[in-house]
Amino acid sequence: MTPIKRTLTLLALALVASCASQSTLIPAGSTCTTTTFAVLDDFSGARRGACEVRGDNSVRIEIVPEDSAVQNPSPWFAFKLVPARATSAEVVLDYQSWKHRYVPKTSADGVHWSPLAADAVQVSANGRRATLSIALGNETVWVAAHELITPTVYDDWEARMAARSNARLSVFGESRTGRKIMRLDGTSDSRDVVLLVGRQHPPEVSGAFAFFGFWETVFGDSSLAARFREHFQVISIPLLNPDGVANGHWRHNLGRTDLNRDWGPFVQPETQLIxxxxxxxxxxxxxxxxxxxxxxxxxxxxxxxxxxxxxxPPNFSRDWLDAARPRLNDYPFTNEDRPTSDTANGKNYMYKRYGIPSVTYEVGDEIDRAATRAAAAIFAEEFMKLLLQHADQQ
Ligand SMILES: [Zn+2]
Structure with a gap:
């Protein structure tokens, strides 16, 4: 082979190699397969961007929001690793212009989850990449930013709650794509209404655990709860954004909109229902x-x-949180009282329209779920006590 021919051959081989590496960029929705495992995103709540095979047991997965209008850094991801044989999988989460935020969690069944050990998650200095080391046996491993609390999980929870309490489960309306949005209400004939809303923002799973704990206390067996439900009509919408949750969104519904910036405009079908x-x-x-x-x-x-x-009632939220605080030594929280702004969120809208205590209840992303539920029960008890006290004074 002449030197020129040899150079041309090498160039051709390099070209083939570079094409081959490009062809391993597998788009979301298609199975990404190495020789030892496959990456699937074929389930409710799943999200991954393009996947690049880097070796027998290594992939790079782009972590991308649902649309180009997303601004909030809530980099949700959820996918399954299906082994061809036992291996140690290396999964590089490539956040591109975003940063690693959530502690990755794994599950053998999509129901029971545990956080990956700290030494199995290597985050780059600039936060743009996280490299996960995941041991695979013969069974599928689910990997997600948080537990998958999908519309089906809500369906099950709502059915159980309706069966065990006297709450009334009904269809509130439909999402943009026709998913049912449910409401789960008390049966009081009182004209005084307390409104509870959950999951406007899809990745906010810790808030869902607080919702469950709060609701279950308000609809629980205590005499306090029974008296509260006599005096107040509780209307609750556990999952306002089922499309966002089912599609693994970071922030929006399927109308490219942050629902919690649409209280006032009410241009989205979900908020229109409100x-x-x-x-x-x-x-x-x-x-x-x-x-x-x-x-x-x-x-x-x-x-x-x-x-x-x-x-x-005056000073209600401060008094409520102050009453709960001594009972919650191991659940630190702050009361961020803020002047009402023009932001079209639920809190501002409900205050402006009704002058009532209007609260955004925020839970830390990684707060222990049982502790979150337990704290929510205490917040619910103090909330009921104080609202009843004010009702008695009227
Ligand atoms: Zn939120």
Whole structure:
């Protein structure tokens, strides 16, 4: 072979090799297969971007939001690793312009989860990549940013709650793609309404655990809860954004919109349901008394009204949280009382429309789930006590 021919051959081989490595970039929705395992994203709540095979037991997965309008850094991911044989899988989460946030969790069944050990997660200095080491045996391993609390999980929970309490389960309306949005209400004939809303933001799973704990206490067997449910009509919407949850979104519904920036405009079908509900309650002579919207962020906190925005009952949120605090030594939280702003979120909207205590209940992303539920039960007890006290004074 002449030197020129040899050079041309090498160039051709290099070209083939580079094409081959490009062809291993597998788009979301298609199985990404190494010689030892496959990466699947074929289930409710799944999300991954393109997947690149890097070797027999190594892949790089791009972690990408649902649409280009997403601004909030909530880098949700969820996929399954299906082994061809036992191996130690290396999965590089490539956040590109975003940063690693959630402690990756694994599950053998998609139901029971545990966080990956700290030494199995290597985060790059700039936070743009996290390399996971995951031991695979013969069985599928689920990997996700948080537990998969999908619409099906809500369906099961709601059915169980309706069966065990006297709560009334009904269809609130439909999402953009026709998924049912449910409401789970008390049966009081009281005209005083407390509204609870959950899961406007899909990845906010710790907030879902708080919602469950709070709700189960309000609808529990205690005499306090029974008395509360006599005095107040509780309307609850556990999952306002089922499309976002089912599609593994970071923030939006399928209308490229943050639902918690659409209270006021009400242009999305999901938030439109809220407007229709409130208008009907007003027309029928009901009085909103309190509003709680459940979310997650990097630590436990409550967004409430500042003193410049008096509520009816006065100082309710501060008194409520102060009453709960001594009972929650191992659940640190802050009360972030903020002047009402123009942000079209539920808290601002409900305060402006009704002047009531209007609260965003935020749980830290990684707070222990049992502790989150237990704390939510205490917040619910103190909430019920205080609202009943004010009702008795009227
Ligand atoms: Zn949120």
């Amino acid at each position: 407007k229709t509900l409130l208008d009907k309650l007003d027309r029928d002579g009901y009085r909103l008394r309190a509003f709680i919207d459940f979310h997650s962020t990097n630590r436990n906190l409550f967004y409430t009204q500042a003193d410049t925005d008096p509520t009816d």
